Amino acid sequence: MLFFIVFGVALLQCGFLREGFAASFSQQPVDRDIISGQSVTLPCVVVGYKGIVQWTKDGLALGGERDLPGWSRYSITGDGSSGEYNLRIESAELEDDAVYECQATQAALRSQKAKLTVLIPPGEPVIENGPVVKLKADTPYNLTCKAPGAKPAAEITWYRDGERQDTAIYSKEVMPDGKRENAVSMLLITPTSKDSERQFICNVTNRAAPAGKQTKVTLNVLHPPTVTLSVQPQTVLEGVRVKFLCTARANPEVTGFRWAKGGVPIPEANGDSYEAVVDHTFFTEPVSCEVSNIVGSTNISTLVDVHFGPRLISEPKPLTVDVGNDAGFTCNWAGNPPLTLAWTKKGSSVVLSNGNTLQLKSVTQEDAGIYICKAIVPRIGVAEKEVTLTVNGPPIITASPTQYAGEGDKARIACHVRSTPAPEKIVWIWGENTLDAGSSGRFTVNTVSTDGGVTSDLIISETREKDFQVQYNCTAWNRFGLYSAIITLKKEDSLPLMIIISTAVGAGVAIIIFLLIIILLCCRNSKKADLAKKGTRLSKSDIRVQIVDSDHSLAHNSEEEDVKEPMAANSDSPGTSRTEHSNILEEEEEENQELKDPTNGYYNVRAHEERHVRSGFSEYVPTNSRQIYTPPHVSHNTIYPPGQSKLYEYSHRYALPAAGCATYDTHERIYPQETIYGGSSYLSAPYTRAFSNYVKPSNYDKTESYEHSDQASKVSSSSRFSYTSLSQNSDYGRPTQQRMQTHV
Numbered sequence: 001m002l003f004f005i006v007f008g009v010a011l012l013q014c015g016f017l018r019e020g021f022a023a024s025f026s027q028q029p030v031d032r033d034i035i036s037g038q039s040v041t042l043p044c045v046v047v048g049y050k051g052i053v054q055w056t057k058d059g060l061a062l063g064g065e066r067d068l069p070g071w072s073r074y075s076i077t078g079d080g081s082s083g084e085y086n087l088r089i090e091s092a093e094l095e096d097d098a099v100y101e102c103q104a105t106q107a108a109l110r111s112q113k114a115k116l117t118v119l120i121p122p123g124e125p126v127i128e129n130g131p132v133v134k135l136k137a138d139t140p141y142n143l144t145c146k147a148p149g150a151k152p153a154a155e156i157t158w159y160r161d162g163e164r165q166d167t168a169i170y171s172k173e174v175m176p177d178g179k180r181e182n183a184v185s186m187l188l189i190t191p192t193s194k195d196s197e198r199q200f201i202c203n204v205t206n207r208a209a210p211a212g213k214q215t216k217v218t219l220n221v222l223h224p225p226t227v228t229l230s231v232q233p234q235t236v237l238e239g240v241r242v243k244f245l246c247t248a249r250a251n252p253e254v255t256g257f258r259w260a261k262g263g264v265p266i267p268e269a270n271g272d273s274y275e276a277v278v279d280h281t282f283f284t285e286p287v288s289c290e291v292s293n294i295v296g297s298t299n300i301s302t303l304v305d306v307h308f309g310p311r312l313i314s315e316p317k318p319l320t321v322d323v324g325n326d327a328g329f330t331c332n333w334a335g336n337p338p339l340t341l342a343w344t345k346k347g348s349s350v351v352l353s354n355g356n357t358l359q360l361k362s363v364t365q366e367d368a369g370i371y372i373c374k375a376i377v378p379r380i381g382v383a384e385k386e387v388t389l390t391v392n393g394p395p396i397i398t399a400s401p402t403q404y405a406g407e408g409d410k411a412r413i414a415c416h417v418r419s420t421p422a423p424e425k426i427v428w429i430w431g432e433n434t435l436d437a438g439s440s441g442r443f444t445v446n447t448v449s450t451d452g453g454v455t456s457d458l459i460i461s462e463t464r465e466k467d468f469q470v471q472y473n474c475t476a477w478n479r480f481g482l483y484s485a486i487i488t489l490k491k492e493d494s495l496p497l498m499i500i501i502s503t504a505v506g507a508g509v510a511i512i513i514f515l516l517i518i519i520l521l522c523c524r525n526s527k528k529a530d531l532a533k534k535g536t537r538l539s540k541s542d543i544r545v546q547i548v549d550s551d552h553s554l555a556h557n558s559e560e561e562d563v564k565e566p567m568a569a570n571s572d573s574p575g576t577s578r579t580e581h582s583n584i585l586e587e588e589e590e591e592n593q594e595l596k597d598p599t600n601g602y603y604n605v606r607a608h609e610e611r612h613v614r615s616g617f618s619e620y621v622p623t624n625s626r627q628i629y630t631p632p633h634v635s636h637n638t639i640y641p642p643g644q645s646k647l648y649e650y651s652h653r654y655a656l657p658a659a660g661c662a663t664y665d666t667h668e669r670i671y672p673q674e675t676i677y678g679g680s681s682y683l684s685a686p687y688t689r690a691f692s693n694y695v696k697p698s699n700y701d702k703t704e705s706y707e708h709s710d711q712a713s714k715v716s717s718s719s720r721f722s723y724t725s726l727s728q729n730s731d732y733g734r735p736t737q738q739r740m741q742t743h744v
Contacts, residue, residue: 023049023107026083029100029114034092035208036120041077042087044102044111051106053085058098062087064105092118094151094179120180121209122150125202130217135191136295137223143187145202145215153181154204161198193223196251224296225250229289235305236278242304244274246289258290280308283336309381310335316373316387320420323393323480327360327367331385333375340378346370346386365393368420394481395419399474401485404492411460411467413487415474418453423476426456430472463489 027045034040046053052064055076062068066076073091078084089096097118102111127133128144135141147154153172158165168187175182185202189195198219205212225248232243248254259269262285266274274287288301313332321327333339343353346369352358360367368391374384398416405411417423427436428445435445435458444459456474460467468489475484 023047023051023104023109025102025104025109025111028111029087029102030112031115031117033117033119033207036093036118037091039088039090040092040096040116042089042100042102042114042116044085044087045078046083046085046102046104046107046109049083049104049107049109051104053102053104055085055087056101056103059101061103089116092116094118094120094177097151097179118151119206119208120149120151122147122154122183122204122206122213125154125156125204125213125215127200127202127215127217130215132220133217134220134222135189135195137191137193137195137221140188140190143189143200143202143217145185145187145204147183147185147204147213149175149180150183150204150206150208151180152206154183154206154209156183156185157203157205158185158187159201159203165200191219191221193221193226193249193251195219196221196223220251222251222295225254225291225293225298227289227291227298227300229287229300229302231287231302231304235307238279238306238308239277241275241277242282244276244287244289244302246272246274246291246300248272248291248298250291250293250295252293252295254291254293256292258292260288260290261285263288278304278306280306280311280334280336282306283308284334305336307336307377307380309377310339310375310383312375312383312385315385316371318388318390320390320392321363323365323391324362327363327389327391329358329371329373329387329389330356331373331387332356333373333383335375335377335380337378337380340376342374342376344372344374346372360389363389363391365391365396365419367391390420392420392480395423395476395478395483397474397476397483397485399485399487402488402490404490405460405463405467406492407463407465407468409463409492411463411489413458413460413472413474413489415456415458415476415485415487416453417456417474417476417483419476419478419480421478422449423454424478426454426474426476428456428458428472428474430458431470 024047025045026047027043029042029044032040032042042055044053044055053076054064055062055068055074062071062074066080068074068076073089073093073096075088075090076085077088078086085102087100087102096116098116100114100116103109125145125147128146133141133143143158145156145158147156156168156170158168165187168185170183170185172181172183174180183204187200189200191198196219198221199216200219201214201216203212203214227246227248230245230247232245233240236242244259246257246259257271259266259274262281272289274289276282276287282304283306284303286301286303288299290297290299292298310333313334314330316329316331319327319329329343331341333341341354341356342351343358344351352371358371358373368389370386370388372384372386374382376382396418398418399414403411403413413428415426415428417426425436426445426447427434428443433440433443435443437445437447439445442461444461446457446459448455448457454476456476458472458474468491470489472487472489473484474487475482477483
């Protein structure tokens with residue numbers, strides 16, 4: 001310092017400074033940033049000074065000459081006469097990065113210091129293991145990007161498919177030259193199979209490279225197969241064939257398939273599909289498909305929605321409990337669609353529970369029995385499982401309080417004991433006697449064990465009167481207690497047996513009578529059918545006619561539609577009734593032959609003119625009304641002299657045989673002893689025929705004079721002889737006021 005002062009004074013004395021002016025900087029250098037390779041000029045202008053001006057770099061003088069020897073890229077520029085001493089640096093390099101100062105040495109002037117910063121752009125960024133990075137799916141990995149030799153250190157930004165990633169970790173380090181820096185950025189990723197062929201970009205920038213530099217990598221994600229397993233159809237009934245399809249996507253390619261069901265390999269299945277006929281096991285045992293490549297394998301499985309009826313998974317266990325304790329059963333069923341459970345007791349329809357478990361609280365002996373666990377799969381099926389509940393308790397005796405035996409007969413008094421555990425002993429007590437096994441006199445105890453319990457019988461070989469006067473006590477016991485039943489032995493009454501026999505006999509007789517009635521009806525119908533098919537004519541020697549004036553008051557109902565067909569002159573007319581009898585009736589050869597006078601000459605009952613008769617059973621309608629000729633009044637004595645039988649009786653010919661098929665009516669009729677025509681000149685019948693219906697006599701008193709006169713009549717005693725010409729519904733079977741009686 002002292003040196004400079006002395007040196008300045010000397011200069012002043014020597015006249016280096018202009019007289020009257022003080023030296024100063026009109027322009028001084030300032031801090032500058034330049035990019036490496038660019039040129040820069042640091043200004044320095046000194047006024048009022050005639051002397052040496054020099055520059056220093058980081059305190060080192062560069063020299064006073066304008067061309068600055070030794071510094072090829074450095075020079076001092078400007079008009080010296082004007083005091084311009086600017087420092088020019090061409091193609092700045094990193095070594096030019098320093099602190100510069102302009103000095104007017106003779107005036108002891110120094111400019112302000114100027115920092116020249118040379119900016120270095122980063123080198124080309126590099127992503128490790130690029131440009132294609134092979135990764136394993138689902139394995140974490142750090143993508144690393146480096147930006148070397150930058151001043152200042154480069155900034156690094158990551159982009160994934162154009163989307164900025166802000167999770168990277170950034171770091172930097174100074175290079176050995178102390179001015180440049182290396183920057184590093186790590187981006188943590190966990191790639192999936194979907195990230196294969198995805199690109200990541202690393203972009204680096206600093207002030208020397210504001211546009212930045214970038215590089216990129218492509219991911220090659222190696223992954224085991226991605227598998228999709230499907231089944232068609234998905235919902236089926238048992239016994240239907242389905243197809244499983246296994247599709248896979250892998251990097252690298254698939255190397256093989258393997259199929260299994262319920263974990264058991266299916267050797268016959270290979271490739272990407274498998275077909276099978278499903279049963280209920282496909283609902284619970286999944287079908288799996290395993291696909292492999294060099295990276296690994298993927299196994300995927302599926303169940304089939306198989307509809308099937310109930311199947312027992314775990315059956316209930318039989319249970320034995322003491323009376324008063326709780327009991328519980330559990331059964332598990334499988335079924336699809338979801339099933340419904342119902343617990344019932346055998347013989348009852350009451351549902352005790354709808355769950356897998358049946359709980360019975362404080363059981364009694366009545367709770368013992370068989371319980372049913374029933375499973376119902378809607379629209380598919382029903383199944384059930386039985387389980388037995390045994391209740392330990394005192395004996396239960398079942399015996400009729402009154403039992404019967406005949407005196408002097410062998411008697412058996414029964415006592416049935418049911419209990420769990422079985423009775424230890426069953427004892428019979430009556431009067432002063434006690435017997436539990438074996439025999440004692442006339443008494444024997446017989447004990448038999450069955451599935452339903454124990455039956456003990458007290459057998460009396462020959463009952464006596466005193467055996468019916470005592471009560472019999474049947475007592476059984478086990479470790480839970482005892483139970484007794486009192487039985488009374490009574491004499492067996494024979495009345496019930498007689499009642500049973502009488503009832504049986506009566507029923508048998510009723511059945512026989514019923515059958516006989518059926519047979520008679522059948523015979524009657526059959527005979528009527530034969531009469532309708534086969535005609536019969538009578539000889540006049542077999543027919544008598546009497547016209548009777550009846551006292552009955554029954555009149556014909558004019559509204560009735562019963563057809564009354566009179567006997568026609570042509571006896572073959574369908575309106576004429578016929579009876580088949582071989583000994584009385586004579587078969588006529590000619591179909592239209594006239595009947596002779598049926599009164600054997602007594603009366604002329606034929607009309608003077610023959611009437612036309614319809615060929616069917618329709619009602620006869622006369623063409624005109626004619627009066628019927630009536631003979632002169634004749635008394636009964638004229639026909640039948642005193643002492644002779646009046647009219648022939650038919651009781652011996654129409655008697656109903658014991659087992660015959662008689663079809664005639666058996667009503668009685670009394671013959672009036674008046675004139676046959678009752679004093680009337682004309683018949684009251686509505687038709688012009690002589691008579692319209694035959695009514696059998698109501699009294700069958702035998703007439704001795706005719707008893708042997710007609711042998712043929714005896715033969716025909718079981719045949720009906722009626723001139724009823726129409727259906728059975730006709731009212732001509734009823735008495736009328738005037739009827740013509742014809743007797744054979």
